[in-house]
Amino acid sequence: MGTLWYGGTIRPLTAEKEEHQAVYTAHGEIIDVGEEAEVRSRHKGEITREMDLQGGTMYPGFTDSHLHMIGHGEKLLKLDVSDVSSLSRLKEILKRKASEVPEGEWVLAEGFNENLYENQEVPDKFFLDTVTADHPVMLTRVCRHAMVTNSKGLDRAGINKQTQDPEGGWIVRTPEGEPTGYLHDQAQELLKEVLPPIDRGYVKEALQTSLEDLYRNGFTGGHTEDLYYYNDPLETLNIFYEVISGDRKFRTNLLVHHEAAETVLNNKKEHPFVTPGSIKIFTDGALGGRTALLSEPYSDDPSTTGVAIHSQEEVNELTKQARVYGLPIAVHTIGDAALDCAITAIEMHPAPPGKRDRLIHLQITRRDLRERLRKLPVVLDIQPRFVASDFPWVIERLGKKRLPDSFAWKTLLDEGLMCAGGSDAPIEPINPLLGLHAAVTRRKPGESHEGYMPEQKMTLYEALQLFTYGAAQAVGEEHISGLIKPGYRADFTVLNMDLFKTKPDEWLNAKPLMTIVDETVVYQTE
Structure with missing residues (x-):
């Protein structure tokens, strides 16, 4: 007994130009994909619910691979x-x-x-x-x-x-x-330390508010880092368990700050939608405040190369401790020196068998560092929207010599590196259409130039895969998530337009018609 989804275009993302008319799901799983008449015929007598897509386009469920939900x-x-x-x-x-x-x-x-x-x-x-x-x-x-x-x-x-x-x-x-x-x-x-204390009710309200907004933006899941910042990490974990429950389904992969790891991992519960995934480590800051750690001084301030949050020895030890828990690490690395530090730690203490470490942001990726990355089981967690936010001022910050290896998302893909896409919300807007637009146009909405570093433009297919299949790769679930094909989860994002048949600037007007998690409609426009 299952559901027939019909009345629109199905974009399974199994190939760039592939499209279908209908999907049949049962018990939270995709059973069949194809032409509507054929799917109906094959499952005659099994279809107990029919969902009309009302001319919309269904994609694999969008996942934000790096955000802070609270x-x-x-x-x-x-x-x-x-x-x-x-x-x-x-x-x-x-x-x-x-x-x-x-x-x-x-x-x-x-x-x-x-x-x-x-x-x-x-x-x-x-x-x-x-x-x-x-x-x-x-x-x-x-x-x-x-x-x-x-x-x-x-x-x-x-x-x-x-x-x-x-x-x-x-x-x-x-x-x-x-x-x-x-x-x-x-x-x-x-x-x-001297701010007013944050109470439990405030944290819960923030998470509930965030979840509703994620649904409205078409997200079926997110990889989020929140547990260290709001009083007791265990209390925050329990709030996740409370908010994401019943029909409020959301594929939530938790990045656990290393200082919260012992408390969280020793007290976690089995939960169908909330799972601790990686140990989070920071190696540097951000380019805006010149605290991202560079191998050479900032071009617009030669007095500094940024800030190292931890020494190489400390990052090595934190990585070693993550392996004790049998977990991969997720490392904030913006500058090339920070990336070097993270790679060195991973080389010294490899990821557990079958797991992938993830490196987050990677705004400067020298060629020699990319060569080392290709030898490691890692996923690169990039935020395409940073191009729209950081250019053109970042050119002065880094200088033209470093620019070819900076914000070089297309190069990462072309060199065979696995990439996932996120927003880093609340740093950037949560709207995935803004991320897709930035990845493909390399410019801000409303601008008309050819894009910043236009050679780094992605195709729409590549950009969509960041928020679907790439996000699944980041947590080792590409065999069950990120595509619309039999055996995969029934998680879908339905937009009111087919992005493949419209121009990038038109995508900014796209709206989710439905958000579906585990075959459950968690959001639908009126």
């Missing part, structure tokens, strides 16, 4: 300033927010990006002190590898001229040594 929910609940493009507008928004907050309480906002502002000026304490002297302020950078605060925030945290930079972090200072309120990577923890 963080995405927080962004939807909090003040988001990621689209603000001037300091005057930022001041106006923050002043209004401060007027709504009781005196002495924190003003919290997400997503500033100085590359959008005049003279690329960072809104540090000197700027924020003009916003309010009555409230401490915490404003995270869009990359979440840096934040700014005002004088009141520095006072609350006890950060002053005598405060030492923590290991793996950096406090920006005036020439006289006074903190400017701009905190990078591990230095952010000094401020986070």
Whole structure:
């Protein structure tokens, strides 16, 4: 007894031009794919439910291979300033927010990006002190590898001229040594320690809000890293178990921060949709704040090569500990020196048999590093949307010499490396159509040029595979997920247009008609 899905176009992604008319599923599994009349005939008497796609196009279920689900929910609940493009507008928004907050309480906002502002000026304490002297302020950078605060925030945290930079972090200072309120990577923890405590209800609301938005955007699954940041990791894990339950199905693969690993892995439960997958390790920061770890100095600031979150020896040891749990690692690596560090650790402590490590972001991939990667069982977790966000300012940051090996997604595919696609939400918008558009056009929506580094453009087929088959490869499930074919999971994304028959700029208007997980419709437009 099963379901016939018909009335639209089926894009199984088993081949670039392949399309069908109908799919028959039963017990959460794809049984048959083909012409509608033939599928109906083969399963006559078995079809107990019929679902009309209403002219839409069905794809394998979209999976975001790297995001922070709770963080995405927080962004939807909090003040988001990621689209603000001037300091005057930022001041106006923050002043209004401060007027709504009781005196002495924190003003919290997400997503500033100085590359959008005049003279690329960072809104540090000197700027924020003009916003309010009555409230401490915490404003995270869009990359979440840096934040700014005002004088009141520095006072609350006890950060002053005598405060030492923590290991793996950096406090920006005036020439006289006074903190400017701009905190990078591990230095952010000094401020986070004095923030109001986050209660369980808030975390649950953020996850619920995120899940509903993921459904609306057509996602059937996600690989998410959240467990270390909200009080007790075990409590956060249990919230995942509570929220993703019953008919609220979502293929959730958890990246477990190495500092939360012992607690989580010793207390995890069997769950049909929530599974710990990899141990998460950070090796560097981000290009925006010049904390991504480079092998040569930044072109626009020769005084620095970035920040190493851990030493090579520490990354080696963390990798070794992951192997004790029988798990692969998932490593944040943006700069080429950070990537070198991660590869060295994997070479020293190989992945368990049958498992794949995953390297995340890979914005600079030198040829010699790619050669080493091809010898390893790894999946490269890329975020195509970073091209639209980081260009053109990143050209000045890295210099033209490094550019051919930077954001080089097509090169990675052409050299036979397995790649998965994600958004890194809340860093980037969750909408997968934006990721597909960036991968294929290499430009921002609304721009009309040939694209940044146009030789790195992907085909639509390649881009779609990042969010489907590639995401399945990242967790070793390409034999049951990521395609529409018999024996695979009945997870589908149905859009209101066939992307293969429309132009890239038109994709930005595409809308999910249905999101289906395990043969269950978890979202449907009215």
